[in-house]
Amino acid sequence: MLLFVENNKIYLEFVVKTLIGSYYGDRKEKMELRKIGKFIASERKAKDITQEKLAEMLDVSDRAVSKWERGICMPSTAVMTNLCEILDFSINELFCGERIDMSSATKRLEKSLLEMAKMKEQRDKELLTLEIFIGVTVSLTMLSCIMLAAFVDMPNWVRAVLVTVGIIPFAAGVLYALRIEQIAGYYKCEECGHKYIPKYLTVLFAMHVNRTRYMKCPKCGKKSWQKKIIR
Ligand SMILES: [Zn+2]
16 A cells, blocks of 8 residues: 555556556657657767767766657656757757758647647646545545454554554545645636646645635735636
């Protein structure tokens, strides 16, 4: 139980893939990563730079470069600008995974911005579903542990261990779920319509009914019941 809260990344992937069934979105993303990877590789070879040399120039490991080129992950934002400079393409071209002529550049840029916004929306929706899943799982675990401890005959120390085993993941799960709620989507001020992402502690201590929280708007300063929205 604790392990799965700690391994939240693997867990998240598992839930996203199996429960929410975002298989198609995922496959599309993988295809795009692969295209970008091939693009980086071909531009690197065209410049006659080895993977090792590129890694050295960017101060990353050879493995990192190999991972980008195989489409396993994107270069981190920290090295993106340097990578573009060394291989002589724009950030826009990197995201598109191909050379773009200037006349269609704006159009392509708009398209990739839109794609990114869509991806964020989709991810936010999935995260909020995950929040419910975590909440239900840790609640059920705690409940079963406490029921067992209350109704089954056992030594007191086993009882204490059982209750602890139930409560710790519950506390961790609730805090983690709240973190998801804080960062996925936005809260909308009822008074002025301002959308924003509040601080974690603000979310933690705010009165709430489901996902609607009573908080102070950073723009107009008025307190209101603010709904969670995806966009
Ligand atoms: Zn406001």
